[in-house]
Amino acid sequence: MKKVILIVMVFFTLNSQALTQKIEVLGMVCAFCAQGIEKSFESANNVKAVFVNLEDYYVAIESKDDKGIEEKIIRAIITESGYDVKKIEVVSESVSEIKRKYESK
């Protein structure tokens, strides 16, 4: 019985994947400005990791669960930071993978 419970737990752990969303941001042209976006996402609920890519004008956020962050919350954070959202999309890579790929460029 214990083995079955363990297998079920492992199964659910492996399947409760985080969701990564990539947000293309308009007006994000300097690090001094972009830190507001990073700090706001870091303090938002359900956000596990944040990565800001200034070169390609996007922010990647990874949620703690597979539901992701609601679009209206994402838009509110970006707008409150002084920017506009161009596009939001779900991507298959994790934030650490995106970061690794960027750093190896």
Added chain:
Amino acid sequence: MKISTPYLILILILLLISNQSILYAAPMSFKGSITSMATVGKDYISLESSFVITSKDAIGIRAYESKGNGYNLRAGGIFHLRKLMRINAINSQTNLWLFTGAGTINIEKDLRDKDYSYLSPTLQFDYETKRLFGLISHQFLRVGHENFDTTKIEGGFSFYETGYTETQPWFILKAKNTNSIFSKVEYTPTLRLINKAIFIDTGITVDGDPSLHMMYTF
């Protein structure tokens, strides 16, 4: 070295239209943050700190001293900063700001001094990309029968593009004039370094006077 103001404006315009990518301009950070600044030059010092209360407004306190042409100004007060307009494009940001300062100012001239209250609006327009920066501002400061209006024009470029966590160096040429205080326009070639929360300008005026401007966001 003498550069006329029309020539400087022409250089600035050429810089702005010649490159698509740019820099930093916003004197306001993100909601809930505190930004502190210090500006020190041979004849002036300014200290200020502001708190961003909404995505478009910040309030703060400021103290400064400036001297020249026999005048010595000492002022302290509060200010409100309002982002009147921002245009966000994929690779640029354009802003129009209104600063409104109020407080008291002491004017010393010919060994006599007097205290006044002041209300001083400033309009600032700036444009930035990851590689280019331009700014024009005018501050109205009329006290008693004196005119201490200040006009600034700044323009420059970054040497190269950097990542979010790296320090980005810039060259900025600053031109500034304060009526009654300055006998001529002050030109300051400046090295600017930006790294996330830290912003540092170090320059030397064409007359050889050093200047330093630092900004930090908490």
